[in-house]
Amino acid sequence: MFLGEYQHFLDTKGRMTVPAKFREGLGDTFVATKGLDNCLFLYPWPEWRTLEQKLRSLPFTRKDVRAFVRFFFSGAAECEVDKQGRTVLPVPLREYARIEKEIVIVGVGTRVEVWARELWENYLQTAGESYVEIAENLDELGF
Template identity: 35%
Template sequence: MIQLLGEFDCKLDAKGRLMVPSSLKKQLPNVEADGLVINRGFEKHLVIYPKKVWEGIVSELSKLNQYEKKTREFIRFFTRGATELNVDAAGRVLLPKSLMEFAGIEGEVVLACQFDKIEVWSKAAYDSLLDNEPENFANLAEEVMGGKNRRDEDGA
């Protein structure tokens, strides 16, 4: 399983190309050959997946019951705009204009790694998101993770 780490401030060039930071590129072995997929996020941001991770997601989606309306709607909206990205010889990827418009991305972006994907935020939106950190992050952590019994997970 891929485990991506880091947060990177980047600038797009005039053509909407993003230079993949070298320390991030090192975490993506064979990215030139395997490729990437970019898609809309659940909030107003984009998500970049290594191609193999995206293929796993599509495999999961294909197992859902497509006779159910909610399933079809979810698949339709989740995959809307999904586009393959190719890393050029200079280490750049061209972000699709329609996706950039969706996320309000111009000029400056933040790449925020989460497990096996990379969120792409406009710098202003990301800064605003972090400015609205929950008043008590410890309470949020307990609410989200508190029910987990670490001993059971560790086999103790």
């Protein structure tokens, strides 16, 4: 399980340091893809395969399903962690997430999210204002 928030910087080669607490869970190679809210999602291979199976079970005859699956898989890339615990974030993914230098790496249970620091701070401010309201609505989801 991935938990916590870590602030890091990309180096000049577009590499980020994977927090030590996340390295074992992500493994030596993992999948990075375009996430929601303009962040990146990082998945260990077993979790990626589970997600892939769920997406395969959706009705491909629906236009919205095709669009989501196309967007999600076309942005995916296999990433490898080097001996120093760094990985290169591919340019298209960095551009999508507006990542330039300062990043925030967040553990979100079964995945890791990578955010441009400014976008993360904006998200926290907006989401923080509605945190209680969101929690109250979890009843509707059977939580």
